[in-house]
Amino acid sequence: MVKEVSPLEIERNVGNFAYPETHTHDAGVGLTEKTIHYISDIKDDPDWVREFRLNAYKTFMSKPMPTHWASKDLEAIVFDNIRYYLSGGTQPKRNWEDVPDDVKRTFERLGIPEQERKFLAGVEAQFDSEAVYSNIKKAVGEQGVIFVGSAEGLKNHPEIFRKWFGKVIPTGDNKFSALNSAVFSGGSFIYVPPGVKVKHPLQAYFRINAENFGQFERTLIICDEGSELTYMEGCTAPKFNTATLHSAVVELVAMKGAKLQYITVQNWSANVFNLVTKRGIAHEDAEVKWIDCNIGSRLTMKYPGVIMKGRRARGEVLSIALAGDGQHQDTGAKMVHAADETTSNIISKSISIGKGRATYRGLVHIPKHLKNCKNNTECDALLINSTSRTDTYPAITVRGTGNSVQHEASVSQVSAEQIFYMQQRGLTEAQAMSLSVNGFVNDLVRQFPMEYSVELKRLIELEMEGSVG
Amino acid sequence: MNKLSITNLRVSIADQEIIRGLSLAVPKGEIHAIMGPNGSGKSTLAKVLTGHPDYKITAGEVLMDGENILALAPDERARKGLFLAFQYPSEIPGVTIANFLRAAVQARLPEGEELEATDYYAKLYEKMDLLEMDRSFTSRSVNEGFSGGEKKRNEILQLAMLQPKYAVLDETDSGLDIDALKVVAHGVNSLRGPNLGVILITHYQRLLDYIIPDHVHVMVQGRIVRSGGKELALELEEKGYESYETVKDEIGEPAMA
Ligand SMILES: Nc1ncnc2c1ncn2[C@@H]1O[C@H](COP(=O)(O)OP(=O)(O)O)[C@@H](O)[C@H]1O
């Protein structure tokens, strides 16, 4: 049978390329106190940050691997084989012209400068441990919006930074948040002043280029009263045979009446362990919304959360996880209601292909003394072929009588008959599968901003092309 | 050359032979009805022609305009111009008819060519009008929650949109009331012409009052046991398939039956 090579098949590996390493700063393999000092020296950390890191290092060493929510696959991570800091310098450029050629070409291949011109209010592009490019549109900067890397944030804006840094997600939240707190580098610091509504998204792109490496960016976003922001992150890495670790911490704060939307479209290669802690605090009448799309990686463990701290605060997690052969997407959401009349909504859609495995873990907590709180949870799983596996572990603790929760779950299959039906209409097996998947996520994706639904659709197509091989 | 020709086809599933040496040639421009009792292998034939992976072909060949298609994937056969209106069409949740058909039409364009949306919708609406389908259909998920009749109408809509060279219609009449049957027959008749060959599978003669076939074949136990003109259908209507049951006995039951 003659097999056509479609352009998609080539494009599918859009993230799968790497240039030779040219790092001038390399903390070497393994993690000791010396590694922490190396990182602090290079980054010229203030003393309080160095101390914060060293404390976190101790916490990391003393904490066991997560067992409660963990997969055995975590044992495959050998912390001593990982390089914890790699960079070609600590200062991001404001202009693509000044970014070193190889790195610039990397981001051009990923389409970042083009997207920036088209629809973004600002971009930060991180390459291994440091941002190589960071820029915000002039008009947005003039509104008082701060959009810089975490290092610049903690040095130049300590009065805002220190107030929230490590407060939404304490160092000891879990072993990987402690690891991130010890060796963090890169990530964004954003502050939106009261009443400012940032019209276009700010975007960060996290690129891993090196092998045996761990990327530990740290992001802190504060939307002051009545402000609005959409932030978007994208990620890719080349395919290596060795395990690569990505372990970020993302803290969001939405002050009274603010609206903060955080969108992830992750497309890690199949050797990446993606262990990320993400949480937001929503104050009175504020809204924190996570849109979380996980495609790729070997193991993803990520449960974005919202603490609804003020009255009428709203929290939302809309997530899509696609687990291809050999992958495990262990994702979910945490909703902590901490004030009256707070509302949370979780919609999770997972797709398992081949031997891919998708797990949903949810936690909804509404204490007894609260009134008129609402949660809605919907978990839908789609299985493409019978060896796929899906598990749902919703944990809902609702005390008190004035609160309402609604929980729905479903599992469906893409049957061989459905695929045959679509093939009979002229679609390839991959096109048929991606159409079914798109149909499955459609009502959710419709709620995403246009650019990202287009991007997501494309990634699903690429993934399906790959899975039928 | 200009025909769909099946020669001495033998097909089995789970070690049971279902098609047992079937030959049939359908030239473009003709409509051939295949009639036969339940379980005689009509749907199996339809699925084997279009490449369903469950069946094992043990002998014979199928040529479409001279090309052996049995080695081709189902989607390749489809794009070359072979269409099946399913007896039991699948549901595709979340995928609208408009998007589904658009993907199918797009799949037939040369690489790099984008489907023109306005032309596409113009054609879609024209075909829907022909089949007396409400416009709101386009935004419904494919076959999801459709009545039996709506599903069949949707199959014919796809037939009209994709303009194949050969179409197999598998019991398109079942589940249709008389009005719907007339509409569907009108749709098929309007597609009739020198560029389309049709295999019309049915076990009632009723449909053949509205779509007049050029030839009628009787299929029993995986074989064509008799062929004739359209009057054969009337004879079957009168006498039923019983007379062929004896033929069946002559053929002999499969060993395991
Ligand atoms: N997937 C299958 N598995 C097992 N037996 C099948 C399968 N498909 C068809 N058959 C058998 O093949 C025979 C012919 O079925 P079918 O082609 O559906 O007949 P018809 O369409 O003429 O009613 C029946 O005995 C049926 O049970």
Ligand SMILES: [Mg+2]
């Ligand atoms: Mg049948």
